[in-house]
Amino acid sequence: MIIMDRAVKTFDKQKALDDLSFAVKEGCIVGIFGTNGAGKSTALKAIAGLLRLDRGDITIDGKRPGLATRGLVTYLPDTDVWYPWMKLSDAMRYMKDIYWDWDEGKAASLLDFFGLQKQAVMQDASKGTRAKMKLLLALSRQAKYLLLDEPFAGIDPFAREQIAQAIVEDFMDEGQTILVTTHEVLEVETMLDDIMFIHEGKLLLQGHVETLKQERHMSLMDLLKEAHEGARI
Numbered sequence: 001m002i003i004m005d006r007a008v009k010t011f012d013k014q015k016a017l018d019d020l021s022f023a024v025k026e027g028c029i030v031g032i033f034g035t036n037g038a039g040k041s042t043a044l045k046a047i048a049g050l051l052r053l054d055r056g057d058i059t060i061d062g063k064r065p066g067l068a069t070r071g072l073v074t075y076l077p078d079t080d081v082w083y084p085w086m087k088l089s090d091a092m093r094y095m096k097d098i099y100w101d102w103d104e105g106k107a108a109s110l111l112d113f114f115g116l117q118k119q120a121v122m123q124d125a126s127k128g129t130r131a132k133m134k135l136l137l138a139l140s141r142q143a144k145y146l147l148l149d150e151p152f153a154g155i156d157p158f159a160r161e162q163i164a165q166a167i168v169e170d171f172m173d174e175g176q177t178i179l180v181t182t183h184e185v186l187e188v189e190t191m192l193d194d195i196m197f198i199h200e201g202k203l204l205l206q207g208h209v210e211t212l213k214q215e216r217h218m219s220l221m222d223l224l225k226e227a228h229e230g231a232r233i
């Protein structure tokens with residue numbers, strides 16, 4: 001279980017996380033929504049152990065983010081982190097050397113599913129192809145927790161839904177948990193169990209997608225719009 005407890009993170013005078021608390025249980029897919037600058041990436045980076053909170057606490061299966069959780073968590077950043085001159089095969093070899101849970105079979109299936117070439121050079125690939133390469137590298141680990149920061153950015157709308165579906169049906173191991181930030185509400189809706197809506201570093205809405213929709217007789221998009229409107233009043 002991932003527990004974020006009253007997390008505060010300030011950059012200069014800007015509060016990116018403002019007393020943010022939530023818990024994510026095992027084996028579910030959680031969509032994290034919010035406007036630009038809401039604090040979504042900061043929350044994922046803090047869970048991944050890439051930045052330190054000013055206040056508050058995070059535990060992943062009872063452990064603080066850091067070396068102890070490296071094997072538990074895989075993080076797909078929203079930026080390109082690989083050397084541009086690298087071939088996809090170089091990046092795959094690097095991941096295999098670093099992580100004991102690298103799954104060669106899964107990597108081969110994903111290569112085929114995305115229609116990627118191992119010899120393709122990162123900097124020569126289109127934005128969408130780079131997004132697929134990054135997804136392959138993140139999903140080929142058997143880590144228990146997958147943190148995906150805007151995985152569909154750059155991927156065309158025709159492929160997004162298909163990829164979201166495949167992640168759940170074909171490439172997600174039993175008991176794996178996914179936290180995914182995205183602005184593509186409609187494309188990911190069917191893959192999600194739970195949602196969170198973050199605004200100015202605060203959690204404004206959290207719950208099970210279908211339960212929220214039934215209780216309030218609203219689409220997911222309208223639920224998020226309502227949460228956003230409420231924050232502006």
Ligand SMILES: Nc1ncnc2c1ncn2[C@@H]1O[C@H](COP(=O)(O)OP(=O)(O)OP(=O)(O)O)[C@@H](O)[C@H]1O
Pocket residue numbers: 011012014015016034035036037038039040041042043
């Ligand atoms: N390294 C940094 N230095 C300074 N400010 C930062 C840094 N990282 C994030 N911020 C600020 O913290 C706030 C939250 O940023 P964050 O990237 O977490 O938002 P986000 O919800 O992921 O936004 P988006 O949807 O645009 O990706 C923003 O005001 C951003 O400018």
